[in-house]
Amino acid sequence: MAYLLRPARLADAPAITELLNLVDEIEIGRRETDLRTVEADLRHPETDLARDSWLAFDGDLLVAYGLLWDESGGERIDVDHYVLPAHQAAGVVLLDAMDARALERARANGVTRAVVHLHLNTAPTLDTALIEARGWCVVRRYHVLRRDLDPERDLAPEPPAGVRVRPCASDADRATVHRLYQATFADHFDFQPRALEQWLHDIDAGALDWSLVWIVTAGELGDVGFLLSRDDREAMGWIRSVGVLDAARGRGLGGLLLRHAFAAFAARGRDTVGLGVDTANATGAPELYGRNGMALHYAVDTWETVLK
Incomplete structure (x- = not known):
């Protein structure tokens, strides 16, 4: 399947919010993502939307979203990644782009490697076998109470x-x-x-x-x-x-x-x-x-x- 890929814009916040709420419904059984939170993420001062964000569309439907930011000024890079279950191939395309950009940003910080962190629900819509095959592993668990x-x-x-x-x-x-x-x-x-x-x-x-x-x-x-x-x-x-x-x-x-x-x-x-x-x-x-x-x-x- 061919996906339309492009960077995110602030005007995309409602569509991104809808995608994240579709993911919420699958992962936790209820919609818990607010537009204001998404808008704040897109305005992150350590994010250049043109180079640090990715949207994947199947026709008019947004099926995957990625965002990258660098708070450390060193090797630590953070990313968000959301994908609908039936569109894992779009998720992989975003992972490829995020890996390349994370390493680019880390090298621009004067270091030789990028240590990348991603937070995922313990039963995520992303097929975790895809990231395990790329060398990702779980290093911490958080509870939402x-x-x-x-x-x-x-x-x-x-x-x-x-x-x-x-x-x-x-x-x-x-x-x-x-x-x-x-x-x-x-x-x-x-x-x-x-x-x-x-x-x-x-x-x-x-x-x-x-x-x-x-x-x-x-x-x-x-x-x-x-x-x-x-x-x-x-x-x-x-x-x-x-x-x-x-x-x-x-x-x-x-x-x-x-x-x-x-x-x-x-x-x-x-x-x-x-x-x-x-x-x-x-x-x-x-x-x-x-x-x-x-x-x-x-x-x-x-x-x-x-x-x-």
């Missing part, structure tokens, strides 16, 4: 003595959240250091409701943790990240922030909240989320290949 909300049950918790939770209300607070994020996630798998402006783009700051971002202060330690969430997904409220500095762990601050977010979403009329977590996280995050009523929604694997 969800929790039902009830406005009568999920009430704002009372902080313990000496602890205060405040909303992120100023540019100075945003800089504080950025600093706390960089510090608390520095040892996490796949972490890439980000300057403030880069990080603000990563979280789609222009579309973010900053009243759903909170900072926790603990007495003499000062600002020690944060929770960043958003309420622009149709499927559920979303907690993007939670972090508490090592010096303040063991005081229940992560749970306090979670319960604060649950109450805020419930008060807004949301019936579900979700988040993603690395199953090999060494800080106790999976256990924290489980203790606070979050359960598995679906799982995602990080696949890796090394290109030379």
Whole structure:
């Protein structure tokens, strides 16, 4: 079958969103991709759409989509890849193009190889035998967790003595959240250091409701943790990240922030909240989320290949 191939444009965002929702329906049983998320991806500052994006059409139907970006400035390159099950050949064409471009970008960074990462549902529409044959392997697993909300049950918790939770209300607070994020996630798998402006783009700051971002202060330690969430997904409220500095762990601050977010979403009329977590996280995050009523929604694997 001959496919029409071309780069993506911002105007393609609705068609890409529809493709990703078709993939969602197959992989997780419901549509959970929003147009705003796709538009933010297409605007990624480390992506040149003309060279780092690919669309494959069967007639007028978009059947495969790929996107590549480079946050590391070194050998680490990230890609997204989506394909409808009946069009694996289109998926292979995109993989060929993405491999070539990943190696090109890595060499432009002054390194001799590209270490490429791709996130896929554990039961993806892409035939994983195709990527295994190309040298890809799973290096990490993430769980997407969800929790039902009830406005009568999920009430704002009372902080313990000496602890205060405040909303992120100023540019100075945003800089504080950025600093706390960089510090608390520095040892996490796949972490890439980000300057403030880069990080603000990563979280789609222009579309973010900053009243759903909170900072926790603990007495003499000062600002020690944060929770960043958003309420622009149709499927559920979303907690993007939670972090508490090592010096303040063991005081229940992560749970306090979670319960604060649950109450805020419930008060807004949301019936579900979700988040993603690395199953090999060494800080106790999976256990924290489980203790606070979050359960598995679906799982995602990080696949890796090394290109030379």
